[in-house]
Amino acid sequence: MADLVNAEHVNKSFSGVMALQDVQFNLRPGEVHALLGENGAGKSTLMKIISGVYTKDSGDIYINGKKLLHDLTPQSAQAMGIGIIHQELNLCPHLTVAENVFLNREFSSAVVLNEKKQNEETKNYLKALDLDIDSSTPVRKLPVSKQQMVEICKTLSMNANIIIMDEPTSALSEKEIEELFKLIAMLKSEGKGIIYISHRLEELSRIVDRVTILRDGKYIKTLNFAETNLPEIISYMVGRALTEKFPHVEVERGKKVLEVRNLSSPHGVGVKNVSFDLYQGELLAFAGLMGAGRTETVRAVSGADKTSGGEILIDGKPVKIHAPSNAISLGLFCAPEDRKRDGLCVKMTLTENITLPSLDIFSRLGIISRKLEGKKAEAMVTSLKIRTPSIDQYVRNLSGGNQQKVVVGKWLMRDAKIVIFDEPTRGIDVASKIEIYNIMNELKRNGIGVMFVSSELPEILGMADRILVMCNGKITAELKAGDTNQEEILKYATQY
Numbered sequence: 363m364a365d366l367v368n369a370e371h372v373n374k375s376f377s378g379v380m381a382l383q384d385v386q387f388n389l390r391p392g393e394v395h396a397l398l399g400e401n402g403a404g405k406s407t408l409m410k411i412i413s414g415v416y417t418k419d420s421g422d423i424y425i426n427g428k429k430l431l432h433d434l435t436p437q438s439a440q441a442m443g444i445g446i447i448h449q450e451l452n453l454c455p456h457l458t459v460a461e462n463v464f465l466n467r468e469f470s471s472a473v474v475l476n477e478k479k480q481n482e483e484t485k486n487y488l489k490a491l492d493l494d495i496d497s498s499t500p501v502r503k504l505p506v507s508k509q510q511m512v513e514i515c516k517t518l519s520m521n522a523n524i525i526i527m528d529e530p531t532s533a534l535s536e537k538e539i540e541e542l543f544k545l546i547a548m549l550k551s552e553g554k555g556i557i558y559i560s561h562r563l564e565e566l567s568r569i570v571d572r573v574t575i576l577r578d579g580k581y582i583k584t585l586n587f588a589e590t591n592l593p594e595i596i597s598y599m600v601g602r603a604l605t606e607k608f609p610h611v612e613v614e615r616g617k618k619v620l621e622v623r624n625l626s627s628p629h630g631v632g633v634k635n636v637s638f639d640l641y642q643g644e645l646l647a648f649a650g651l652m653g654a655g656r657t658e659t660v661r662a663v664s665g666a667d668k669t670s671g672g673e674i675l676i677d678g679k680p681v682k683i684h685a686p687s688n689a690i691s692l693g694l695f696c697a698p699e700d701r702k703r704d705g706l707c708v709k710m711t712l713t714e715n716i717t718l719p720s721l722d723i724f725s726r727l728g729i730i731s732r733k734l735e736g737k738k739a740e741a742m743v744t745s746l747k748i749r750t751p752s753i754d755q756y757v758r759n760l761s762g763g764n765q766q767k768v769v770v771g772k773w774l775m776r777d778a779k780i781v782i783f784d785e786p787t788r789g790i791d792v793a794s795k796i797e798i799y800n801i802m803n804e805l806k807r808n809g810i811g812v813m814f815v816s817s818e819l820p821e822i823l824g825m826a827d828r829i830l831v832m833c834n835g836k837i838t839a840e841l842k843a844g845d846t847n848q849e850e851i852l853k854y855a856t857q858y
């Protein structure tokens with residue numbers, strides 16, 4: 363049987379920078395084919411070419427064995443059965459779930475929109491994914507993980523037989539991932555092909571048949587998953603073997619820097635009576651399932667959300683944090699979870715984003731020193747290994763993982779007492795994760811109190827000093843990272 367997709371000798375550059383160089387890739391019917399590579403390797407670019415979002419500079423693409431004579435457009439790709447779930451969510455926040463699923467292909471008779479039919483169809487897809495979402499809810503009211511599932515529903519409803527999933531699980535809960543994997547198995551059994559991009563390499567073994575690895579925009583290798591292993595895959599991705607996955611350092615704990623007492627969200631939703639301490643030179647992790655209240659806790663502490671009652675003390679002194687700007691002036695910084703909504707101005711350049719929270723440092727008498735700003739941005743690009751042609755690149759043109767590095771990087775400019783990271787390694791490749799861990803270690807060594815929220819238990823166990831487990835808005839356990847394991851954390855994370 364002909365390959366569903368076959369790409370040969372594909373080249374693509376962006377203003378002189380080669381994103382893809384002589385790349386090949388093929389997808390067979392009924393297979394899950396993972397496309398792997400570090401941040402900026404060219405994965406999303408290749409998928410955008412196959413789905414008609416970008417045009418290639420040169421190369422050949424065959425769909426169902428037939429060579430394409432013209433470049434695809436998003437419409438023609440969709441008509442040929444190619445569906446893509448983009449890495450960055452592409453939903454319209456103010457429209458409902460059903461309106462998003464059927465955007466641009468609304469059910470209508472004459473010119474009257476058949477809202478009922480649209481809602482019913484959407485309900486069927488939501489049911490197939492075992493999702494408890496009301497199809498008439500505006501998408502903006504849903505958490506990121508649910509939005510991601512809506513995005514998946516939308517692609518499924520198009521009846522594609524070539525389905526591209528670009529980082530579909532980075533924002534999903536375990537249960538949602540389970541549902542997605544069941545669905546992938548079903549699509550496979552129907553002879554459809556799935557191209558799967560992920561930095562969560564551990565999950566590959568559950569679904570993947572073959573892997574293709576790109577590095578620096580070049581094709582490296584295609585392997586049968588059964589005949590390879592993760593260390594081998596990683597060495598092809600990175601170009602060298604990675605030894606230490608979690609470079610944990612021991613730092614002597616200093617004074618108590620933060621004390622949180624009985625913090626609660628208004629109206630009894632979100633956080634309930636949360637109390638904890640953070641010490642200088644300590645890495646405190648928040649574990650729990652999606653929706654446990656971890657993000658709500660760090661948002662409340664850093665002034666992003668309102669609180670009702672409770673006390674916060676920094677260096678033993680009671681402080682009032684009503685807004686992020688209060689927090690920043692007290693030396694408390696938070697790199698948020700949702701990079702597109704809270705973390706980045708994608709229409710600004712990398713330098714502008716990195717230096718935005720620190721303009722006071724870069725300006726004298728209200729004038730920004732561009733030279734100083736540029737120097738700092740260069741230093742950040744080097745230390746975080748951000749892959750970009752220049753510090754003047756617009757953030758929206760960076761690869762997903764490199765955008766995440768900018769979110770982390772912008773807080774490292776400041777003299778901080780407390781730094782909070784919410785899911786800092788989401789969408790980040792294996793080698794760069796280690797760079798971010800090293801930054802956390804560096805902050806620890808400088809006597810800064812560091813907190814991080816993560817959904818990846820191996821990362822929590824590997825990097826944290828102390829772990830707080832949350833469930834239903836409350837802290838259910840405090841554990842020492844060296845004395846616990848995944849099972850124990852999960853036990854407290856599911857305790858009602």
Ligand SMILES: Nc1ncnc2c1ncn2[C@@H]1O[C@H](COP(=O)(O)OP(=O)(O)OP(=O)(O)O)[C@@H](O)[C@H]1O
Pocket residue numbers: 376377380381399400401402403404405406407408449749750751758759760761762763764789791
């Ligand atoms: N629209 C664009 N304009 C300019 N450069 C771009 C554009 N889109 C992608 N690039 C560049 O092309 C390269 C490949 O990016 P791509 O998004 O394909 O990486 P990726 O492998 O998907 O990475 P990640 O794992 O971080 O998502 C990067 O250097 C990126 O900055």
Ligand SMILES: [Mg+2]
Pocket residue numbers: 405406407449528761762763
């Ligand atoms: Mg990408």
